[in-house]
Amino acid sequence: MEKVKIIGGGLAGAEAAWQLAKRKIPVEIYEMRPQVMTPVHKTEYLAELVCSNSFKSTEITNASGLLKEEMRRLDSLVLKVAEETKVPAGVALAVDRELFAKKVQQILMENPYVTIIREEVKKIPSDGVVIVATGPLTSSDFAQYLTEILDTDSLYFYDAVSPIIYADSINFEKVYSASRYGKGEEAYLNCPMNEEEYKRFVNELINADVVESHFPGEEKYFEGCLPIEILARRGIDTLRYGPMKPVGLPDPKTGKEPYAVVQLRPENIQKTLYSMVGFQTRLKFQEQRRVFRLIPGLENAEFARYGVMHRNTYFYAPKFLKPTLQFAKDERIFFAGQVIGVEGYMESASMGIIAGINAARLYKGKPLIILPHTTMIGALIGYVTTKVPVKNFQPMNANFGILTPLDMPVKDRKMRNRLYAERALRDLEDMIRRFAINI
Incomplete structure (x- = not known):
């Protein structure tokens, strides 16, 4: 069977691989570490966390909490492992970063449908289904290649990690x-x-x-x-x-x-x-x-x-991506993770989930899914695929402000957020059922 190729073994790449492998589709993950290291990575583990060890709030009335619940219902690998390796952090979900990365890598290595290849990819393969999930620390060679195929200069921002x-x-x-x-x-x-x-x-x-x-x-x-x-x-x-x-x-x-x-x-x-x-x-x-x-x-x-500071690369995704996360110029190619302009661990991972699901559906000849903007994941995808002036396009976290407004305005913030969450999960469950997404 032809293998789906995933470029990048970070959170988005790991999620995409998991979604494909669970559907018995063979996957090759190309991860350049440890042959080529980044300024901030310290290990060769897939899904290594380089900034905070926190995945933020677990409360459903918090945007981050809602995002996690949506990911849980889509069978997120990252969330599953995070909950197994968590450390005390109040109402936030924080992890032992080394145990977390080790376990994600172990699960994928032990899956018979997953092959991990340790080498730097400098160009997107010319055939087969491909998911680009190189992350914010994309190598300089691949970043240069992206500027050529995107026909624009790469945009980027600087991120910093805490002591x-x-x-x-x-x-x-x-x-x-x-x-x-x-x-x-x-x-x-x-x-x-x-x-x-x-x-x-x-x-x-x-x-x-x-x-x-x-x-x-x-x-x-x-x-x-x-x-x-x-x-x-x-x-x-x-x-x-x-x-x-x-x-x-x-x-x-x-x-x-x-x-x-x-x-x-x-x-x-x-x-x-x-x-x-x-x-x-x-x-x-x-x-x-x-x-x-x-x-x-x-x-x-x-x-x-x-x-420390490090350079994070992302591109102006609205010009090039469809709501399915497909590359408009070549629909066999999907993009996921922070390179498309979402900001945050779980935001990045959630893009990997959808890219993996849609790559699997394309592979099997099924119709691809587009989540409604009433869901947090759908709203994030809407943000990175809806055209806005280039100068105004900046990375986006999960937040209730990007969701489709409620039919009736609600002044009480907590009640409003709860209604947002209830609607999001209701609409997501409807999508899962109608499209048999988890099969």
């Missing part, structure tokens, strides 16, 4: 465990700051030395993942109303909310590592040590990983 701290270097006498508003288990460590400590920290942060871009003048930051020092420059209170907001996190020593809070999230099951929530940065390493040690409880922090 990870060894737990045994944290002063637990100064921090306290709590999740915001007491929701879920008390998974986060909170470093409280008074006004004087906060203002000194912000001042040092905005004046610290940063790593200069290798592409001067080309930085295009994704608004949802700005470096902490960029946020700090927007005003003295920006961090206090953003990643360092103390609301819902009273200090048990005082019974009151601190002036500001830095949250730490466990990175692994053993809780030997903690990441700094919302602290993606491009500060120089020595500056990270100096400035972040001003945070109460982190005076002697030792860093297992410093925050």
Whole structure:
């Protein structure tokens, strides 16, 4: 049997492979690591997480929670493994990143319909069904090739990853465990700051030395993942109303909310590592040590990983993709993942699910599916396939704002989100039933 070829073994590629293999369609995953590494990957594992270890909220009234529930109903491999390797994170789903990637790879390696080939692909194969899921860290050769077949310059944005701290270097006498508003288990460590400590920290942060871009003048930051020092420059209170907001996190020593809070999230099951929530940065390493040690409880922090910047590539998908995620110029080719302009782990993985399902349906001569924009996955696909001015096209997270509006306006946000979620799942189940999607 002819094999479907998947270029890229990240979250989207792994999901696509799973959807094809479960339908007994042979798959070849081409993953360039470890022969060719990226600036931020550390292992050869498929589905390695290079930024946060969090997949965000699991609550159905949260856009991320709704996205996960849709993925669960479409038999997501990534979500299944994430739930098996999760670490405490309140109402969020966070994983032990090494166990997670190992398990995803093991499941695919053991599947008789999956072959993993370790080599860099520099061009899309000229025949057969192909899924391009090279991700935001697409190799320079393949990125150059994409600019040629897309007949346009690749667009890109810069992303940043947060530092990870060894737990045994944290002063637990100064921090306290709590999740915001007491929701879920008390998974986060909170470093409280008074006004004087906060203002000194912000001042040092905005004046610290940063790593200069290798592409001067080309930085295009994704608004949802700005470096902490960029946020700090927007005003003295920006961090206090953003990643360092103390609301819902009273200090048990005082019974009151601190002036500001830095949250730490466990990175692994053993809780030997903690990441700094919302602290993606491009500060120089020595500056990270100096400035972040001003945070109460982190005076002697030792860093297992410093925050770093990396170049994320994506293209203007609306000009080239159909709502089935097929390449308009050659319909045997599908695109999936962050390279098409979705932002986030689960967003990327969900594109792999649909690309895999539609590639399987094309392979078997079945009609392809287009999810309605009332579903979160359908709305994300709608975003990356609906034409907008090029200059306005930026990566998109799951959010209720991209869904088709409700028939009747609802003022209460929580009720509105619940109605969105109920409608989305109802419409998705109808699609699954009518098209026998999971068969």
